[in-house]
Amino acid sequence: MIIGLHHAQITIPKGAEEAGRQFYCGILGLQEKEKPASLKGRGGFWLEVGDQAVHIGTEDGVDRLTTKAHLAYQVEDLSYWRRVLEQTNIQLIEGVPIPGFDRFEFRDPFGNRVEMIQVLDHKIGS
Numbered sequence: 001m002i003i004g005l006h007h008a009q010i011t012i013p014k015g016a017e018e019a020g021r022q023f024y025c026g027i028l029g030l031q032e033k034e035k036p037a038s039l040k041g042r043g044g045f046w047l048e049v050g051d052q053a054v055h056i057g058t059e060d061g062v063d064r065l066t067t068k069a070h071l072a073y074q075v076e077d078l079s080y081w082r083r084v085l086e087q088t089n090i091q092l093i094e095g096v097p098i099p100g101f102d103r104f105e106f107r108d109p110f111g112n113r114v115e116m117i118q119v120l121d122h123k124i125g126s
Helices: 017-027 078-087
Strands: 007-012 031-033 045-049 052-058 070-074 092-094 101-107 113-119
Touching: 007 017, 017 031, 017 045, 017 052, 078 092, 078 101, 078 113
Parallel strands: 007 052, 070 113
Antiparallel strands: 031 045, 045 052, 092 101, 101 113
């Protein structure tokens, strides 16, 4: 029986780990998680995202700009992330509306598609 999602992985070009850390840890504020010693030689790094993990692996020869594959980070204040990303010259892409959510997409510095999504509170009378 599947009981949950343990982690998701995206990739960046080989040798781009420091630029990846600058974006994912520096700009997005995600915390790096220690990789097991047995995997450190493979490159990349791991991140904590709430009670989940995102593994940033490395591989070359991938055209990340053509894929719809993406991670969606749930946020509490979407307008904050709009400002942060616009200030770092990240081009935002408005997503197709989904009832009950506000969201936008962008490509990270390596071409990976990323979504920021906020649950809207539609409680009447609150």
